[in-house]
Amino acid sequence: xxxxxxxxxxxxxxxxxxxxxxxxxxxxxxxxxxxxxxxxxxxxxxxxxxxxxxxxxxxxxxxxxxxxxxxxxxxxxxxxxxxxxxxxxxxxxxxxxxxxxxxxxxxxxxxxxxxxxxxxxxxxxxxxxxxxxxxxxxxxxxxxxxxxxxxxxxxxxxxx
Numbered sequence: 485x486x487x488x489x490x491x492x493x494x495x496x497x498x499x500x501x502x503x504x505x506x507x508x509x510x511x512x513x514x515x516x517x518x519x520x521x522x523x524x525x526x527x528x529x530x531x532x533x534x535x536x537x538x539x540x541x542x543x544x545x546x547x548x549x550x551x552x553x554x555x556x557x558x559x560x561x562x563x564x565x566x567x568x569x570x571x572x573x574x575x576x577x578x579x580x581x582x583x584x585x586x587x588x589x590x591x592x593x594x595x596x597x598x599x600x601x602x603x604x605x606x607x608x609x610x611x612x613x614x615x616x617x618x619x620x621x622x623x624x625x626x627x628x629x630x631x632x633x634x635x636x637x638x639x640x641x642x643x644x
Contacts, residue, residue, distance in 0.1 A: 499530060503557055577616055578617055592628065
């Protein structure tokens, strides 16, 4: 059915989607995946528009060059739910580029289960790395005041 539509109509329809919907459309249909992922045709305009809507900027320099807009968008969204990230967790041990990944305002809260992060192949294969990632998230939650500091099992002494 998609093959019967002209490329201009597909481009207009894809231009109306948000980042989460674009990612889902690329996974659902091979016919939509190529214009979404292709950096030479409509892909850059789609991702550049999304980056502009959320004020995501290129971090490239003259020596490193500019990154694809799809990668810029991916660096600025929540690793768990693909919403715009509000908090970034940094650590060089983590498997993300530069050890940096974002979490949105909902996913940074302690009650949120982070099952997508735990299922990432580079984290899932190494239990130590998974513990490390979850510990870094706990530290960030503590710094933001979502989690109280642990008491380390010490009891307060009574004054007699």
